[in-house]
Amino acid sequence: MQWNIVPEYVSLVFLSILLVYSWDANLLPTMKNRLFHFCLRFVLLEIVLSIVSIYAIEQYARLPILLNQLIQMAFFLAMPVMALLFLFYVIALSKENDSILSRRFQVAAIPYGMYAVLVMTNPLTGFLFHIDAKVGFYNGKGFWVVYAVPILYLIVMYRVILRSRERIEKNQRLILMTFPSVTLAVIVIQLFLHDVVLSGTAATASLLILYLFLQNRKIMQDDLTGFQNRKALLNVLDFQSKRNTRMSFLFVSLDDFKVVNDRYGQMNGDAILQAVSRFLAGIVPTRAIYRYSGDEFIIIFDKDIRMKVADVLEIVKRRFNEPWPFFEASCKLSASLATADFPDHAETVEDIITLLEYCIFTSKGTGKGKVIQADADMVGRFRRRGRIVESMRQGLQGNGFEVHYQPIFSVREDCYTTAEALLRLHDSELGNIPPSEFIPLAEETGLIVEIGSYVIHEVGRFLHELDLLDIEIEGISINLSALQLTEGDLAEVLTSAVRLHKIHPRQLGLEITESVFLDNPKRVAGLMQLLCSRGFLFYLDDFGTGYSNISNVVSLPFSYVKIDKSILYQAVSSMKGFHVLEGLTRMFSDSGMKLILEGVETEEQKALSKAVSVDHLQGYLFSRPLPAPEVIALFHGRRHKPQGLGRK
Numbered sequence: 001m002q003w004n005i006v007p008e009y010v011s012l013v014f015l016s017i018l019l020v021y022s023w024d025a026n027l028l029p030t031m032k033n034r035l036f037h038f039c040l041r042f043v044l045l046e047i048v049l050s051i052v053s054i055y056a057i058e059q060y061a062r063l064p065i066l067l068n069q070l071i072q073m074a075f076f077l078a079m080p081v082m083a084l085l086f087l088f089y090v091i092a093l094s095k096e097n098d099s100i101l102s103r104r105f106q107v108a109a110i111p112y113g114m115y116a117v118l119v120m121t122n123p124l125t126g127f128l129f130h131i132d133a134k135v136g137f138y139n140g141k142g143f144w145v146v147y148a149v150p151i152l153y154l155i156v157m158y159r160v161i162l163r164s165r166e167r168i169e170k171n172q173r174l175i176l177m178t179f180p181s182v183t184l185a186v187i188v189i190q191l192f193l194h195d196v197v198l199s200g201t202a203a204t205a206s207l208l209i210l211y212l213f214l215q216n217r218k219i220m221q222d223d224l225t226g227f228q229n230r231k232a233l234l235n236v237l238d239f240q241s242k243r244n245t246r247m248s249f250l251f252v253s254l255d256d257f258k259v260v261n262d263r264y265g266q267m268n269g270d271a272i273l274q275a276v277s278r279f280l281a282g283i284v285p286t287r288a289i290y291r292y293s294g295d296e297f298i299i300i301f302d303k304d305i306r307m308k309v310a311d312v313l314e315i316v317k318r319r320f321n322e323p324w325p326f327f328e329a330s331c332k333l334s335a336s337l338a339t340a341d342f343p344d345h346a347e348t349v350e351d352i353i354t355l356l357e358y359c360i361f362t363s364k365g366t367g368k369g370k371v372i373q374a375d376a377d378m379v380g381r382f383r384r385r386g387r388i389v390e391s392m393r394q395g396l397q398g399n400g401f402e403v404h405y406q407p408i409f410s411v412r413e414d415c416y417t418t419a420e421a422l423l424r425l426h427d428s429e430l431g432n433i434p435p436s437e438f439i440p441l442a443e444e445t446g447l448i449v450e451i452g453s454y455v456i457h458e459v460g461r462f463l464h465e466l467d468l469l470d471i472e473i474e475g476i477s478i479n480l481s482a483l484q485l486t487e488g489d490l491a492e493v494l495t496s497a498v499r500l501h502k503i504h505p506r507q508l509g510l511e512i513t514e515s516v517f518l519d520n521p522k523r524v525a526g527l528m529q530l531l532c533s534r535g536f537l538f539y540l541d542d543f544g545t546g547y548s549n550i551s552n553v554v555s556l557p558f559s560y561v562k563i564d565k566s567i568l569y570q571a572v573s574s575m576k577g578f579h580v581l582e583g584l585t586r587m588f589s590d591s592g593m594k595l596i597l598e599g600v601e602t603e604e605q606k607a608l609s610k611a612v613s614v615d616h617l618q619g620y621l622f623s624r625p626l627p628a629p630e631v632i633a634l635f636h637g638r639r640h641k642p643q644g645l646g647r648k
């Protein structure tokens, strides 16, 4: 029989190109990368063996039988290896730790081991094939095993790919499916075209697809700077941390780069970034630098980098005193810098990245061009933050959050009429965490949206409970953060909460500060109008701090204004302060808004608040925020009126 081995020659050419093109001395020695390169070389060998074996079969009369036997055995031994290697590759992608990997590899190799025994004993048994000086090559009665072993591997491969949904993304899974699919297709084609040899073509096609989509260096590279990208960084960190490699990090984050882009345009912005990249590449080897985000770079110092972090930090710091050239011009830039060590400052990859981000975040909070080096104190604060975030997550599962209520005293009615809901967080390790600490973190992590919904429902439930107990209360106000108004479906959450807990929207007061108008004033104003039309009342919280802007208050549908305690304290300490308070209260009440004075702590402050026209008083003098049962007791019957206030 005459064989057509042209496809094998073509594959050989393609494979050689691929081998040269994918050569990268700096490639991370992960199991996946090593397997891919081993596969490449192995397929090359397999194709050569395939060509030699066909040649030997055709020339059987001229070759010594023993030599022919050996050539065929070598080919038969090599044949299913590609499928096995590919299965290893898929397992390496889908498994998390090396010890599991090697066990899986051993199990996967068992069928091949048995097959290899059949090949080695074939000269005695003739089970797989025969080589005869007269008739040449012909199949043995167990020839089907030669197909059965790779097919078995293909089936297992499908199974592994399909079962690794959590660890391998959908796109990657589709790409990985190529190998078993192409190989099966080739086996079917081979059944019809006996004389065309396609085994090498199948393997080459699969490797090419793998290279293009999964192994291509470009996937890990940033186009603009040529540095490795964030994906590459995460891969390296994952790899090195599993080996407990000591590493130091330098995080370089350009300050206000958005402003640079806005002022000079995107093209110039890119040129400036390239100038910074060239500078960084001039001090440390490029393979150590990663473009973490648009205007952020991370340099990893491991044992192969000779320079010390502190020295590089100094050089970078100094360079930012000079202008950066772009095209015909130049501009000044500043960068916030942070350093940290692994594993000294953080034990996991995620932690080291978040620690660096935290350092940069803290440094930017104190100004531009600052350097923060992670130390025990910083790490302590960082860990506390992590613990608090964890604690809030647990709180949302029903373990740690509790809503307290601070009664609010009505001057006219001479008793408590409303209350403010204030969230409390208790952690088994850290104890009580103040809202001033956990609320900003909840806002930063976005957890506030979910926490906000939790508070809304808790308060809704409590109002319903008060109703069942026949306790009259005008309402309870809750605090809303900006994110709740700009993201999430606040209107929906509020509306369904009042429906579910059978309360009136008016009873669920909504406290917001002026800062919520900073980001998206139109959207917030629109949402306020919508909620007002559904019967909710708005309270302007902390008036007198931060962004106080009278026009906001007047143009927006606020029913209450809560005057911040700082204004009250000023009013007590100076005549000028008193006039400010007096003017404010008159203006608001003339505009039809009700006033609540916050932070009343002393009799003196209480007396002063009477001299101005406020409707409600809130403060420690009356009551601290209390847990629900104590508020119930306080609001119940006679105790409605605060003790000691009868003297008024």
Ligand code: C2E
Pocket: 406, 421, 422, 423, 434, 435, 436, 439, 455, 479, 480, 481, 541, 542, 565, 598, 599, 600, 601, 618, 619, 620, 621, 625
């Ligand atoms: P806020 O809305 O201004 O709440 C009033 C704060 O003043 C409360 O602090 C309260 O305990 C405190 N306070 C009450 N009376 C007095 C007083 O006489 N003197 C002094 N010095 N302070 C008094 P707290 O409970 O620590 O809450 C702090 C902040 O945390 C709140 O300030 C609010 O902005 C935020 N917060 C609390 N709960 C929530 C919540 O559920 N959601 C959101 N988004 N923020 C909340």
Ligand code: CA
Pocket: 420, 479, 511, 541
């Ligand atoms: Ca408030």
Ligand code: CA
Pocket: 541, 542, 562, 564, 598
């Ligand atoms: Ca307040």
